[in-house]
Amino acid sequence: MALSRFLAAAVVSVVLVSVPALGDEIQDINLQFRKGELAAALDHANRYLAKNPKDAQARFLKGLILADLGKTNDAIEVLSALTGDYPELPEPYNNLAVLYAAQGKYEAARNALEMAIRTHPDYATAHENLGDIYAKMAAIEYDKVQTLDAKNTTAPAKLKLIRNLLGGQAIKSAPKK
Template sequence: MALSRFFAAVVACVILVSTPVLANEVQDINQQFRKGDLTGALDRANRYLVKNPKDAQARFLKGLILADQGKTNDAITVFTGLTEDYPELPEPYNNLAVLYASQSKYEAAKNALEMAIRTHPSYATAHENLGDIYAKMASLAYDKALSLDSKNAAAQTKLALIQDMIGGQPRKSAVAKPAAAIAARPVAAEPAPAASSAPASGAIDAAITRWAQAWSARDVDAYLAAYASDFAASGMTRANWEAQRRARITATKSIEVKISDLKIEQQGDTASATFRQAYRSDRLTSTVSKTLKLTLQNGQWRIVGETSR
């Protein structure tokens, strides 16, 4: 059983801090979290929240860190508080669902996902996760039926079909290492439409995080969606480039992409992001310096250029 697109290191739609100085502080906490310093990131987040107790992004990050530390109940408390203070945001509901599912509280997970969909009906992640929850609940019901009547052929067939459907290869997350969802397939929560008040650097960071996580999860559609329609694909047509990327990504059995030393320079609706990219798959391991050129299109930052050295 798998719940998809779980945690992101930053979520673009949450209400960010109001000044560049505070935004940089939260971004630094996020970087510390992504590098695996959970204790340091949590301590820093707590100190920040003493002075900024209503900051939604810092609270969201705290929830991610607690979940990564295996402190599921504490993480649930944080995300529950976010749903109460910011009921219009779907991501906290989605993350609550994954945490509840990890505790086999499938009814609570279902309710949380239904709330996510109610707040953001086009939130594809919540719809997919809700389907996974329904499948898991059906599997448990058929298993119960068989425990009461082991000769129930119809229940046997239905149970086998569901187990076959949900028994695929688990995906892995890049950047963040969230607490396992059902069958340990955590990946990042998809964003709702970006809030117009969000600082650009936070939204750009979030876009790059989602791109890396989609690549690591071998979620080709989400990976390709990170690129603009006019992406410069080394002289190739967009269709040929997409076909090449799809073939290469799906040919691998596992991918892990980690980003470090991220630096963002933004001017209006364009930006440049440089970072160290550590790539590992069952076929190749490499570390390069990468630069992404991004532009703001329909409220979302998308990649228009990509170079490595």
Template sequence: MALSRFFAAVVACALLAGTPVLADEIQEINQQYRQGDLTGALDRANRFLAQNPQDAQARFLKGLILADQGKTNDAIAVFTGLTEDYPELPEPYNNLAVIYASQSKYEAARYALEMAIRAHPGYATAHENLGDIYVKMASISYEKAQALDSTNTTAQTKLTLIRNMLGEQPDKPATAKPLPDPSQPAPAR
């Protein structure tokens, strides 16, 4: 699952705490990333990090770039390092959860989202993503209940409700709903 370039820009601005020169360099790396030059942005981020290894914003951008390149293990390592060095930042936890969910590691995703919420209780994206994880976990449990007891109409009804909620066809097995793209505004309710 590709992480949003727009989300990177928003988070990059939020994490920015360096000098103006450093801020300009980060903004240029971010712009390169948003324009889709992942290789160039990663090279530039690596050069920047060689001089500023603890810069949270550059490390976060590097994690996003790696995730977009499909280098999930490397992205996990970057985001995990950020959670260790900056446990007060919810975004690295949220991005870990996105990666874990894409790998069907729902318990790990749940834990990461709970940590994001603990770090920032008002982080709406993490709350929404946690809801999605709980729905997926419920779907898996109801499917297992059905497999163990095909006469269990209660589990079947609940599974059908979840599938309808996710827009799935009732006769298809439930699949993971991708976590919402945090760069897109929530639909008006």
């Protein structure tokens, strides 16, 4: 479910192409982002947003840049605000879900993906990511079964199947509150 820079850039391209007259600055920020010039892209995005604070594409790009910089909480803040201002856009919800899943917050990820699907029912990426979230949640539950009932013979096989399905990805449990 990890959103690579290439996939993120492709998503940005789709979002940006949907706008009729795209500003050169947004294209420049996107290019810096795709080249991996993250600090410069963030600085450029911040300067652009100082003049155009409601620009959805620039805000979305800023969220992606922050996520790539490892500033997950800042990225979540930017994308959450974007969903509040533009609830009809599915991409911010999808990207929020990716960030929540990376933190082991699968319920929050599921909720975000369901919102993405509500806004855009044929958004295939959100459907696939939702399937991944359900698989991760199932793995956590099968792992609990092994802890609670050592004699259970079906849970280990199901857990192995899900781990194979997920390509051996580590499954994070939700953080304790």
